[in-house]
Amino acid sequence: MEAFEAVQHYFNMAADELELEDDLRPLLALPEREITVQIPVQMDDDRLVSLIGYRVQHNRARGPMKGGLRYHHEVDLDETRSLASLMTWKTAVVNIPFGGAKGGVAVDSRAISKREKERITRKFVDEVHELIGPDKDIPAPDMGTDHEVMAWFVNQYNKYAGFNPAVVTGKPVEHYGIPGREEATGRGVGILTIKALGRIGRKPAKSTIAIQGFGNVGSHAAKFLSEAECKVVAISDLSGGYYNPNGIDILQAARYSREHGFSLAGYPEAETVTNHQLLELDVTVLIPAALGGVITCENVDRIKAKLIVEAANSPVRPDADKVLTERGIPILPDILANAGGVTVSYFEWAQNRQFYQWNLNRVRGELDHMLSTAFEQVWDLAVERHVSLRTAAFMVGIDRVARAMRLAGQA
Numbered sequence: 001m002e003a004f005e006a007v008q009h010y011f012n013m014a015a016d017e018l019e020l021e022d023d024l025r026p027l028l029a030l031p032e033r034e035i036t037v038q039i040p041v042q043m044d045d046d047r048l049v050s051l052i053g054y055r056v057q058h059n060r061a062r063g064p065m066k067g068g069l070r071y072h073h074e075v076d077l078d079e080t081r082s083l084a085s086l087m088t089w090k091t092a093v094v095n096i097p098f099g100g101a102k103g104g105v106a107v108d109s110r111a112i113s114k115r116e117k118e119r120i121t122r123k124f125v126d127e128v129h130e131l132i133g134p135d136k137d138i139p140a141p142d143m144g145t146d147h148e149v150m151a152w153f154v155n156q157y158n159k160y161a162g163f164n165p166a167v168v169t170g171k172p173v174e175h176y177g178i179p180g181r182e183e184a185t186g187r188g189v190g191i192l193t194i195k196a197l198g199r200i201g202r203k204p205a206k207s208t209i210a211i212q213g214f215g216n217v218g219s220h221a222a223k224f225l226s227e228a229e230c231k232v233v234a235i236s237d238l239s240g241g242y243y244n245p246n247g248i249d250i251l252q253a254a255r256y257s258r259e260h261g262f263s264l265a266g267y268p269e270a271e272t273v274t275n276h277q278l279l280e281l282d283v284t285v286l287i288p289a290a291l292g293g294v295i296t297c298e299n300v301d302r303i304k305a306k307l308i309v310e311a312a313n314s315p316v317r318p319d320a321d322k323v324l325t326e327r328g329i330p331i332l333p334d335i336l337a338n339a340g341g342v343t344v345s346y347f348e349w350a351q352n353r354q355f356y357q358w359n360l361n362r363v364r365g366e367l368d369h370m371l372s373t374a375f376e377q378v379w380d381l382a383v384e385r386h387v388s389l390r391t392a393a394f395m396v397g398i399d400r401v402a403r404a405m406r407l408a409g410q411a
């Protein structure tokens with residue numbers, strides 16, 4: 001099943017539960033607009049390379065469209081479409097006034113220099129600047145992009161539109177960003193993991209955690225959870241997995257990664273496992289925080305975790321989701337689990353529009369409040385309707401978007 005088809009599958013399960021009218025379904029499910037652009041870039045060695053970039057604008061019934069920008073060699077239109085639709089349901093689940101979009105450039109972000117990355121970003125803005133904007137579509141970081149890419153993005157956009165920091169979020173704090181955006185997705189994953197552990201009757205101090213991916217999301221989730229007394233026993237990046245049953249010192253691992261070109265390769269305080277083996281460890285919580293599609297019908301029978309928290313987007317394929325749900329393993333779905341990032345992006349956008357600087361305590365407090373409210377709502381609905389957490393989250397999101405469309409006379 002392709003990535004967008006997988007999201008459609010979850011959408012239809014929730015739409016059936018909601019008894020959503022048939023004629024409304026394509027309106028809600030399909031993207032409003034899909035943009036494919038050519039990005040010719042001069043590389044450092046003078047070669048002219050032509051890359052392909054995408055921006056899919058899925059739905060704007062509840063506000064300007066919002067979603068990250070991914071630089072990864074596997075980026076394609078179908079994946080971008082699936083991620084854009086997830087954004088529509090995600091912003092609705094946490095009830096922030098945005099729709100959903102996503103973008104990407106098919107390029108190996110590890111294989112390009114900083115200057116090449118900057119040129120790619122500026123060229124991408126040249127191609128899409130008329131279709132984005134603070135009231136239209138607001139990009140943010142995702143895999144392979146960060147605050148620096150957002151700073152180039154806003155600088156290039158401003159050449160067309162004048163001073164407009166709210167055109168992207170996830171900017172450096174010194175450059176109209178908000179304190180706490182960088183940690184927000186991982187912190188949100190941590191906050192929700194602790195809540196979910198409480199609901200399944202497990203104490204943080206007696207819980208072991210395996211996290212795949214030690215980038216922005218995975219490293220901040222690991223930090224938050226180890227500070228909350230959980231034992232993080234496994235972490236990983238592209239170089240492989242690192243397992244220590246006695247617990248990994250996350251601050252030390254983060255320092256090691258920083259000092260070794262943002263790679264855990266050779267990390268000495270743990271035994272080496274593969275990224276596949278990490279997923280199959282006997283832990284309380286498994287947190288995939290890298291790529292999508294890592295838990296499939298191939299490995300699902302070997303998954304031993306008691307709880308899965310989807311920090312990455314779409315890490316569990318629908319066939320595996322069905323098996324895990326039948327086995328009674330709760331999966332905190334991506335559209336709730338990793339919504340901390342876009343929630344703080346909303347605060348950043350609001351801050352930019354108010355020309356007022358929020359402080360970290362306020363950001364953290366409001367993030368906790370918004371995620372907790374969404375969590376209680378989704379968990380309670382799942383219990384009440386005897387559906388999975390994923391179906392419940394989609395139900396909350398779809399219901400809000402459908403209402404907005406009906407009220408606006410769009411449906």
Ligand SMILES: NC(=O)C1=CN([C@@H]2O[C@H](COP(=O)(O)OP(=O)(O)OC[C@H]3O[C@@H](n4cnc5c(N)ncnc54)[C@H](OP(=O)(O)O)[C@@H]3O)[C@@H](O)[C@H]2O)C=CC1
Pocket residue numbers: 068110141142143144145185212213214215216217218236237238239262263275289290291292311312313338339341342
């Ligand atoms: N950033 C955000 O705010 C949000 C991100 N997400 C999702 O979270 C996930 C991670 O994003 P983010 O942390 O920002 O990305 P980053 O680029 O910061 O980090 C990605 C991490 O995944 C690792 N990785 C890449 N490929 C593989 C692989 N094949 N096997 C194992 N590990 C791999 C990378 O290793 P290496 O460094 O060695 O390349 C890195 O540790 C994505 O699915 C993204 O969509 C969701 C919501 C918001």
Ligand SMILES: O=C(O)CCC(=O)C(=O)O
Pocket residue numbers: 066067068069090138139140141142169170313338339341342343345
């Ligand atoms: O912060 C944002 O606007 C987008 C985050 C994102 O891309 C995601 O949640 O997948």
